[in-house]
Amino acid sequence: MTVGPTVAGGLKLVPETEHDWMLLIGIAGDSDSDLAGRLAGLMDEDSMWDEIVVPELAEEFSKQRIQVVKEVMRAKEEDGDIHILKGSVDIWYGALNQARLALEDKYKFGAREEVDPKIFEDPSARAAYFRNNFYSHVQGLLLQYVMVD
Amino acid sequence: MNAVDAPAHEGQTRTKKKSDKPWQVVVLDDPVNLMEYVSRVLTNIFGFSTEKAKELMMAVHQKGRAVVWVGNREKAEMYVNQLHSAQLHATLDRAE
Secondary structure, three states: OOOEEEEEEEEEEEEEOOOHHHHHHOOOOHHHHHHHHHHHOOOOOOHOHHHHHHHHHHHHHHHHHHHHHHHHHHHHHOOOOEEEOOHHHHHHHHHHHHHHOOOHHHHOOHHHHHOOOHHHHHHHHHHHHHHHHHHHHHHHHHHHHOOOO | OOOOOOOOOHHHHHHHHHHHOOEEEEOOOOOOOOOOOOHHHHHHOOOOHHHHHHHHHHHHHHOOEEEEEEEHHHHHHHHHHHHHHOOOOEEEEEEE
């Protein structure tokens, strides 16, 4: 897959193999639907976070995942590229972040310089680690080229 | 004994003092959110300068947490809501 900035101020993803497409479709699959609930766990009981904020955030996060899958599927059907422009950059960044937060919650990779080499013994953890790095790389490019003021 | 002369109950006094303390919005470190993104979110939500946002982001990264705002509970909750919406780990605490 090729990923790079465009003259229009966006980022273009050019999947070249079926594996590339599956990687992008898998962004939503790597995410979990309880991020809002886990963030609420940081709050005290007086906040009523579960009743008031969690449903709203859960819906917002769900929309990000759904929108990204839709855009990837549409591009796949048209055998085209994926363009992430300013208007949708927050949705993409958020969906990628959800995936990375869920992977971190499941595998406990930690900071890149602190990664335990033992994780590479588990094929699913190893694969998840490389997906996580790819998502992080795309996020870095979004910050550098698209989320600029 | 009239109400003015009545000594304040010790427990009531403590409660009053505790409730007078403002709330602080605390951002917690996590190994996922990119440093540049954290700075950006702090700038967008609180209107910090780039330098101030970077300073707070580094405090989160190095100390594990940083107080980014202090004030009343209602507004503090609004800020935490916005931070959660940006997927940052954040909570409320009583100010020291």
